[in-house]
Amino acid sequence: CLTDKGPCTPQGKELKKIVPEVIQTSCTKCSPQQKKVVRNVITTMQSKYKDQWDLVVNKYDPKKQRSGELKAFLSGTD
Structure with missing residues (x-):
């Protein structure tokens, strides 16, 4: 769903809007x-669906320019 390769559930559609x-x-x-x-x-996707998460990241940040900021966000607590 998030990589345009399959149908989206209603939750998938919402996630696709914000990812x-x-x-x-x-x-x-x-x-x-x-x-x-x-x-x-995201942490669930990274741990249980790593291949799919990698496809999502490759779609929206193919040059990995935001990987550091994304890691910092994921480790945050705010």
């Missing part, structure tokens, strides 16, 4: 609750 912004801006416009949810979803 590009999360990768590009480290969720700067997100509320604290949204950040918590996004961190949980």
